[in-house]
Amino acid sequence: xxxIVLCPNVQRDRDFSFTAQVKAMLERHGCQVAVSPxxxxxxxxxxxxxxxxxxxLEGAALLVTLGGDGTILRIAPQVMVYDVxxxxxxxxxxxxLTELDRSNAPLLCRxxxxxxVPVPRMMLDVEIRRQGExxxxxxALNDAVISGIVQNVHLTAMGDGNRILAFSGDGVIVSSPTxxxxxxxxxxxxxVEPGAEAIILxxxxxxxxxxRSFVLGPERTVTVLPSDVSEGRRCVxxxxxxxxxxxxxxxxxxxxxxxxxLLMADLGTKSFYETAFEKLGERA
Numbered sequence: 001x002x003x004i005v006l007c008p009n010v011q012r013d014r015d016f017s018f019t020a021q022v023k024a025m026l027e028r029h030g031c032q033v034a035v036s037p038x039x040x041x042x043x044x045x046x047x048x049x050x051x052x053x054x055x056x057l058e059g060a061a062l063l064v065t066l067g068g069d070g071t072i073l074r075i076a077p078q079v080m081v082y083d084v085x086x087x088x089x090x091x092x093x094x095x096x097l098t099e100l101d102r103s104n105a106p107l108l109c110r111x112x113x114x115x116x117v118p119v120p121r122m123m124l125d126v127e128i129r130r131q132g133e134x135x136x137x138x139x140a141l142n143d144a145v146i147s148g149i150v151q152n153v154h155l156t157a158m159g160d161g162n163r164i165l166a167f168s169g170d171g172v173i174v175s176s177p178t179x180x181x182x183x184x185x186x187x188x189x190x191x192v193e194p195g196a197e198a199i200i201l202x203x204x205x206x207x208x209x210x211x212r213s214f215v216l217g218p219e220r221t222v223t224v225l226p227s228d229v230s231e232g233r234r235c236v237x238x239x240x241x242x243x244x245x246x247x248x249x250x251x252x253x254x255x256x257x258x259x260x261x262l263l264m265a266d267l268g269t270k271s272f273y274e275t276a277f278e279k280l281g282e283r284a
Contacts, residue, residue, distance in 0.1 A: 003032045005084070007053065007075060009039040009067025012091040016046040019066055021046065022089070023103060029109045034060070039067060039074055050078055050215040057082045062213055062265060068092025069182075076123070076141040085118050085265035087111055096181050096279050099269055107267055110149055111120045116265040122176050122197050122218065123258040126239045130251050138239040141262055142179030144255050146224050146247070147171025147204060149234040158223040159216055169206035171235075174199060174222050174255040181280065189213040193272055194264075199257065221239050224253040 004026050008019040016241040023033045024127065034056040035048060053075065057063065064070045064090040072088050079086060088269060089099030100107055110116075126144040128136040146155060147170055155172055157165040162281050165172070175184040180200050185191060189202035190213060197218035203211040226235040229249045236244040237253055247253065270278070 001032045002015045002112055002114075003034065003059050004108075004190040005053075005056045005060045005063045006033060006035045007038050007063060007065045007067075007071065007258055009037070009065070009071040009091065010037050011039055012067045014070075015044065016048075016088070018091065018102070020047060022064070025106065026108060028113060029112060030253075031112050038065075039071055047271065051077055057084055062087065063115070064089060064108060064111075065098070066091055067098075067205075068095050069097040070241070072097045073141055074242070076240070077139045079121060080139065080262050083263050085116065085263045087116070087265040087267065094279050096275065097178070097264075098269055099265075104269065107269070111265055111267055116248040116267045119264045119266045120261040121178050121194055121264055122200070123260055123262060124174065124176050124239075124255050125258040126174075126237070128245065128247065129254060130239060130248065136195055136237070136245050138242070138258060139258050140179070140239040141176065142182050142240050143173050143184060143202075145171060145173050145174035145183060145238045145255065146226065146253055147236060147238075150209065151233050151244060152205075153233065153235045154227045155225070158225070159220045160199075161223075164201060164214055164222075165203060165206075165211060167206045167208040167211050168204060169208070169211070170204040172204060172224060174204045174224070175202065176200070178236045180267050181276065184213070184261060185280070187213075190215060192277060197257070199255070221254060221256045224255070226251060226253075251257065 036053040036056040090098035180192040202213040
């Protein structure tokens with residue numbers, strides 16, 4: 001009996017009605033189902049037992065998120081150490097990372113049988129070094145964003161110690177291929193196939209005509225140096241949108257390929273190109 005973990009976003013499925021439907025469907029299919037709610041501080045008691053995510057993942061064959069892209073970004077750092085394939089069911093808006101939606105959720109039974117291709121997604125280790133000491137660390141699936149608050153900021157971006165960009169602007173995005181379809185794309189960066197390995201460096205509203213996006217090799221270490229930071233000119237770091245950390249003059253934001261990865265279950269419902277056209281292209 002295969003164990004399937006359901007991670008409902010309680011902000012998207014407040015009464016757990018959809019979660020209950022998926023749970024019952026998988027149990028009828030002969031699966032053992034554990035439920036671990038995410039993305040909510042409080043929720044009404046569901047009509048079934050829930051477990052902490054770490055406990056639920058023990059011995060799991062598949063993890064299913066019920067929410068949107070934000071749900072996947074939220075739990076990616078917790079899941080990456082288990083190598084449990086993940087598939088998302090979109091209950092939100094764009095849903096670029098989620099492969100399924102409510103209408104084709106029955107395909108989860110096929111996924112529970114192992115009928116999918118596991119695709120590793122590159123992740124990024126992000127840290128802040130202050131006077132040589134690490135004061136912050138995180139791992140991101142999409143991107144690390146260094147940006148100003150209200151006012152522009154002065155940034156220098158280095159690749160393995162060599163200067164790539166130095167400019168004033170709203171900030172800079174350091175993204176993975178998975179994150180190339182998110183904020184990086186909106187700022188003018190390229191789309192990169194999610195199975196590729198690369199680090200994409202994209203300026204945000206740079207006050208410089210020559211400031212362009214760079215696609216770097218996965219072995220590069222990117223260092224972003226803010227300058228002229230003060231109480232009246234804030235500069236912050238955000239990894240996958242999980243809060244903001246203030247930066248100081250002299251801080252180093254270091255981003256590099258993580259030794260961990262997120263394993264996504266590809267059911268073959270759509271190619272990357274089809275998804276890009278449907279979610280991001282012009283609509284007839």
